[in-house]
Amino acid sequence: MLIIITILLLCSCGKGVEETTEESINYEDTEKTRYLEVNERIDYNLEDIKETDIKIYHNGKKLQRIEKNSEGERLVDVDVIQLKDRTLVPLQYLREPLGFKMIFDGAGKRPSIEVVYKDTSIKFKVDTNEFTKIFNNNDKVPIIDIVYTETPSIEYNDKIYVPTRFLAENFDIEVEFDGKNIYLKDK
DSSP: OOOEEEEEEOOTTTOOEEEOOGGGOOGGGSOOOOOOOTTOOOOOOGGGEEEOOOEEEETTEEOEEEEEETTEEEEEEOOOEEETTEEEEEGGGTHHHHTOEEEEEOOSSSOEEEEEETTEEEEEETTOSEEEEEEOOSSSSOEEEEEEOSSOOEEETTEEEEEHHHHHHHTTEEEEEOSSEEEEEEO
């Protein structure tokens, strides 16, 4: 299950950050999803990662990428992997079709990544299950949620993979999975 801890940024008048405690959250108003405790995630080894034949579609169009080799270029399906029965998609191949931008901060083992789509951004570090969601609701104070997922973002074959359903639903994109294909649809 995901634990959503809402943190409101107060005006820059020196009041600091106010944290909503779990006891004060009205769960009747929150989305009915699975909640996890901090650092409660799926532990994995590289042997747990499985390459799949799952295809991904956005608004009815199959997502493909250009693969270059000695014979030239060709279109191939976007790589989708599974980590202990959880489906992950490569972030860089979703950027153009979904229309979001990515901001990389830092280098090394665990760079920080921010994905911005419409009025929402999600920040995370690779190989963690902590995602910070910032929703700019046209008020002066953005809403910030820290979300812990069962499945971490991972780096595999020089690509950064993120949990498909988590990313789509947090950007208000409908997601369906029929066991063979993933369908993403803008609302």
